[in-house]
Amino acid sequence: MAIATSSDRKVDHSALRTNQAFIISLLILAFVLELPLLVAFVTAVMIIGTAFPSLGLFKALYFLALKPAGILKPAVVVDNPEPHRFAQGVGGAVLLVAVLSFALGIGAVGWALSWLVVALAALNLFAGICVGCLLYYQLHRLGVAGFTHAPLNTKER
Numbered sequence: 001m002a003i004a005t006s007s008d009r010k011v012d013h014s015a016l017r018t019n020q021a022f023i024i025s026l027l028i029l030a031f032v033l034e035l036p037l038l039v040a041f042v043t044a045v046m047i048i049g050t051a052f053p054s055l056g057l058f059k060a061l062y063f064l065a066l067k068p069a070g071i072l073k074p075a076v077v078v079d080n081p082e083p084h085r086f087a088q089g090v091g092g093a094v095l096l097v098a099v100l101s102f103a104l105g106i107g108a109v110g111w112a113l114s115w116l117v118v119a120l121a122a123l124n125l126f127a128g129i130c131v132g133c134l135l136y137y138q139l140h141r142l143g144v145a146g147f148t149h150a151p152l153n154t155k156e157r
Helices: 013-033 036-051 057-066 081-103 107-127 131-141
Strands: 010-012 076-078
Touching: 010 013, 013 036, 013 057, 013 081, 013 107, 036 057, 036 081, 036 107, 081 107, 081 131, 107 131
Parallel strands: none
Antiparallel strands: 010 076
């Protein structure tokens, strides 16, 4: 098995930002229109995109439409994709609890959790702070199994 160098690890941050923008927009729209089913849709997209990255709908829209049309330009940087997938999975799990809350008639909890995901996605989109990535790297530092990637040397970025 070959060891990957940091130059082998690349992530298109425009795809990540597109994903975050769709999540934020659709969850706010769901709240405004009082559509918990739209929250369920976003939840499914996030969970499927985490489990099967090639099936991520919002990123696919970037790669198949927005990028080829020149609407968005790639921003490929040296980065680990795993922490970003983990962050999306955590967001999807939080939204799954939100959807279950709606199903149980606890709408206030569902909306509060949806807004938490909006806030964290917005923090990443607008300030470049990925809380899920920070959590991933802390779990790696603590030696938790499955969290195998350390932060890459930022001088190489």
